[in-house]
Amino acid sequence: MSSTGNASAPENVTQELRYNPAEIEPRWQATWDAQPDLYAAESPACGKPKYYVLEMLPYPSGQLHMGHVRNYAIGDALARHQWMRGYNVLHPMGWDAFGLPAENAALKNNTPPREWTLSNIAAMRRQMARLGLSYDWQREVTTCLPEYYRWNQWFFLKLYERGLAYRKKSKVNWCPECATVLANEQVVDGCCWRHEETPVQQRDLEQWFLRATRYADELLRDLDKLEGWPEKVRTMQRNWIGRSEGALVDFEVQRKEKFSPADAPVTLRLNERMREEAPGKITVFTTRIDTIYGATSLQLAPEHPMVAQFCAADSVLGREVQVLLEQQKSAREKDAFGTLEKIGIFTGHYAKNPFNDELLPIWVANYVLLDYGTGAVMSVPAHDARDYEFAQKYNLEIKIVILPRRAESAHEGAEPLLPYTEEDSLLINSGPFDAMGCEEAQRAMTAYAAEKGFGKSQVTFRLKDWGISRQRYWGTPIPMLYCEKDGIVPVPEAQLPVLLPEKIDITQQGGSPLSRVPAFVNAICPKCGGAARRETDTMDTFVDSSWYFYRYTDAKNSSAPFDSAAAAYWFGEQGIDQYIGGVEHAILHLIYSRFWTKMMRDLGLIKNDEPAHRLFTQGMVIKNGAKMSKSKGNVVSPDDMIARYGADATRMYALFAAPPDRDLDWQEDGVAGISRFLSRVYRYALSTMPRAASGRGQALPASLTPTEQKLLRKLHQTIRRISNDFEGRWHFNTCIAAIMELVNDLIAAEPEITAGSVRDSVLYAATRNLILLLQPFAPYLSAELWSLLGETTPLLRASWPAFDAALAAEDTIGIPVQVNGKLRAVITVPIGSAEELLRSTALAEEKVQAAIAGKEITKVIVVPGKLVNLVVR
């Protein structure tokens, strides 16, 4: 120490010796914030292969939660890795900024929705920056701004032109809490998806629909192409689309006087007037036309038009049907529809089975759905579980028309246990179709029906058209006008956007808030120049999120939603390279996005058939075994974690605590553990830094000391593990564990390093590669160490470490030796030892000898490189 007292301190005395993320992280964040191009995607001309990694855009609630942190930590690790692998990476972020919470906040705090939303966005953008996420903010998309939502309107006009958007009155799901309509997809267990306690009501309203069913077949078929999607999501979508092949068959309704009342199982109530009319026909949809000879009644949905016709002439029936409808309605609202007891009412009418001219009683049944198939079914009690239950209750005839194939039937010729529904069966009692197999009969009977003109084959879907009208303020105005003279008139493209008025009172309840803004409602008809009324409903916010990821490719375009060439570059043939988000969007967002992509392809905007080639659904973040929620009081705030442990430790823990596809239990002690690990890295790196830095530019020694060899071997084994995981299964938890092992080995070797048995060039290789491996998971600490190492290349542009198989190779291996399958010894042999050497070494082992003493060796299994097992008796 200098005796002069005021001599200058050594250069690095201000260098903190303790890992202090609270100092390191904000310093680097400031550096990064000052470089707007840092994470910018390059132009297609850069010549690098492209990689589009996308995380689902959040709703700007104002607060990131741990689920977001996990989602973005996964995406960020991937993006950083791909950058280092030499890809031109597109990694954007945006805001799903329309929606009800902004309106509720406006009511509560008297803040305009736009202001509230934009300030939330600013807050969340700050949180994301603090986490060190590598987003290209120049491409930010905010869906509530006219620059974005005008293109929703533009798409709507294109859809309308093509007949893909239409208006109809329909029974809709109404959430009294939201005071708006919900799509089928937004009804969960009979309740609103946002208000899990609020039962959805049924209302009749005029609504705008998008013809998603036009793409039903393709949406289903292309699921097979999505091999990079979780099978679970594909299955959920398949079920949701619900394609089934079957046939339509017409049954003629007969005049009542053809039968004597005595034939009818229930008292006929038909009045005289009905006798004069020819009531027409009822078309049923069935997937089991092969069982049609077993039909013993027809069942109609209570809302079926024919039922109304019957009721018009029969007030008793009318009242009974009304009761049925009421029951159904209340059951549906309580989500008890599926468990409702089957109730039927005989209408007094009959219909003729066109295959055998049998007369079947027509019933109204509460288990028949109007909006699936034709709203009418033929009832085959013997071969359908529901029909069987119904027939038992009402004592209807049960006719068996299929039997198990003899060869496979345990009870030959015996009657099958009813209801018997197996398709691998043979027909009986079915006229000319007897002895056919079910599938053969289905083909033959459908062909016969078509030939005779009373039926045809038919494919039916469960998927419905997408109702997008919402009676809310904070959404995209639907660009339509209603004119007394010209009816429904689209807003001309040149007049877009239809701007959402800014100053509006949304405190009143009921109806669309926009309908109370005269300046908005009153418009001029573009056709006749007369007065017109504007549509006051806004679009479902799922419209916004159906195509936002295309906007990222050309986010500032003011003359089109995006440039086709830009989209073609980033989407390529197969779409987004990796999409990451929560499984809760498996149906809603992901099916709408697929529909929108196909629609845009048909508009000629894009070439790809699917939005995303690979999809990853991360697990939930839970705490104490339950999903984090305010009501449970188990919410962990990312801000708190960052304040206490830093962003690196917080994100790294989110990746370490569980494989990313599984649920993750948040334990704060675990974050502390990660923080301790980062401290160890920091301390190790600092203590060896001067020597590591001086090793730059030196070739590795031609011959390595044992310690050097050991360290380089571990290093390259780690590189291999982590590289493989990024390519494959994304088990970042084991990647991080591997880095911990490497660091443990490096620290354990410190005495030897200090003693000089590790040369600077080797230290340099170890430190440099350690930083590179750490970078996707802990960008702040990596940046700090990278700069301390004296590197000048931006870390993100440095190459991912190259794996060297020769350095990673072990020269000896421990081989377990078992006796009768039980481990008795582990022998150390040169790698690649032949079978004979393994056998003799194993037998020579003392412990093995003891275990086999006095016994006869009956078999010796030697698996080179794996184990030796001696079977003794």
Add this chain to the structure above:
RNA sequence: GCCCGGAUGGCGGAAUAGGCAGACGCAGCGGACUUAAAAUCCGCAGAUCGCAAGGUCGUGGGGGUUCAAGUCCCCCUCCGGGCACCA
């Protein structure tokens, strides 16, 4: 009811192609440093019997295949999720 997941130490989890179960971390215990504590470092750590050497048992339960099973096959239990009268 149907369709997917899942079940491994006190806890989170590892074991990628049937071959040493419990990597890595958390919590715990013992020790070092300290006047003391925190921090840090070193060590122990599935259960059980044993002073020890060592033995026995052990991946939700039961059966099976195999020299060898957390891993494959059959049956069952429990937990989570999705769908649910879709004709």
